[in-house]
Amino acid sequence: MPLLALGAASLLSGLAGALARLGAGTPSPLGAAAGHGVLMTLGFLGTLIALERAVALRQAWGYLAPLLSGLGGLAIVAGVPAPWPPLLMAAAGAWLSAGYLVMWQRQPTVHITVQALGALAWWGGAMCWLAGTDLPGLAPWLAAFVVLTIAGERVELARLALVGRRYREVVLVWSALILGGPALTVVWPAVGARVLGVGLLVLSGWLVRYDIARRTVHARGLTRYMASCLLTGYGWLGVAALIWIWRGALTDGPAYDATLHAVFLGFAMSMVLGHAPVILPAVLRVRLPYHPRDYGVLALLHGSLALRIVGGDLFDVELLRVVGGVLGVVTLLAFVAYAASSAYGARRGGHRPAVAAAPTTFELQGGRR
Ligand code: HEM
DSSP states (O other): OHHHHHHHHHHHHHHHHHHHHHTOOOOOOTTTTTTHHHIIIIIIIIHHHHHHHHHHHTOGGGGHHHHHHHHHHHHHHTTOOTTHHHHHHHHHHHHHHHHHHHHHHHOOOHHHHHHHHHHHHHHHHHHHHHTTOOHHHHHHHHHHHHHHHHHHHHHHHHTTTTTTSOHHHHHHHHHHHHHHHHHHHTTOHHHHHHHHHHHHHHHHHHHHHHOTHHHHTTSOHHHHHHHHHHHHHHHHHHHHHHHHHHHOSOOSHHHHHHHHHIIIIIIIIHHHHHHHHHHHHHHHSOOOOOOTTHHHHHHHHHHHHHIIIIIIIISOOHHHHHHHHHHHHHHHHHHHHHHHHHHHHHHHTTOOOOGGGSOOHHHHTTOOO
């Protein structure tokens, strides 16, 4: 709970910073506007992911990674000067990578490898930040971290359907492109960004082709809802990939805004909505019951993003960019409020299923334990 609260603090201040960056005229904590990107990706998503990994690792030392990234988020918000925020984030990335190394020794699988490469991207980006790289320069690393972490989990779930196929080589190729792109940007930004774009494009095609969501979208209830979150997210991943291939290195302007938010809002947050009913029970031991109105939040997420990217960034209508951005913030706040009230209601109702009894993503998607 305290670690989750640190992640939530990064999310809320990151959103306040987002509104300030949009020019909405709302107040924002000291470092939140400038640090919005790192707060959202490492402070919020990074803490959440590292926390979930620590639960899976079942070792007390694993919790140090989310603690470090949560504190890194607080340091950004409080405006603590360099080198502390990047140092804390780099230490968190290194610790998470160590956690994956232990997992890999227990279970040397391709999906752990992909997720470990994601943790290396986190660490690599934070090291570049420590060395003085600016936020637009960090963005490819942050994208690689988030995308590889999520993609690794999808590979794990897809592998049963892939038995007998030579899928490992293809997975390692797109993983290498997605991690190699940001690494190349250090010396050759335009080429590195395009390599990342090609990796993301291959991955989005691979996910659409092989992810079990393509089958489970024909199921019902929560299973179908999760598949809808995944498939719509893959669409946005393809959009980001195409812009990166077309434009190369991006440092500001409409294409920068569109690419980053296609990845981080359209893809990553859609994955968060889809995985929350599985991850929250595992981490917090409370149910997050599915309700058909969940589709409302999903539609608001994608609708507001389309308004921002198509109306605001593509047609350059500032009002649509701001309205789409503000609606995006409203969506995320609505999701957090809904998750918190469901969790609270479930606890009051005495629903506290043990971790082992919580449904896994695999089971929710049609598999048997
Ligand atoms: C929910 C609504 C959101 C709004 C209104 C918003 C707004 C913004 C704005 C205005 C920028 C600056 C763009 C520019 O300079 O052209 C930005 C940059 C960025 N955003 Fe967001 N954002 C949102 C959500 C997110 C989320 C969910 C993530 C990640 C999980 C994210 C990650 C980033 C990153 C990495 C950058 C680039 C780094 C930087 O320039 O600070 N954003 N965002």
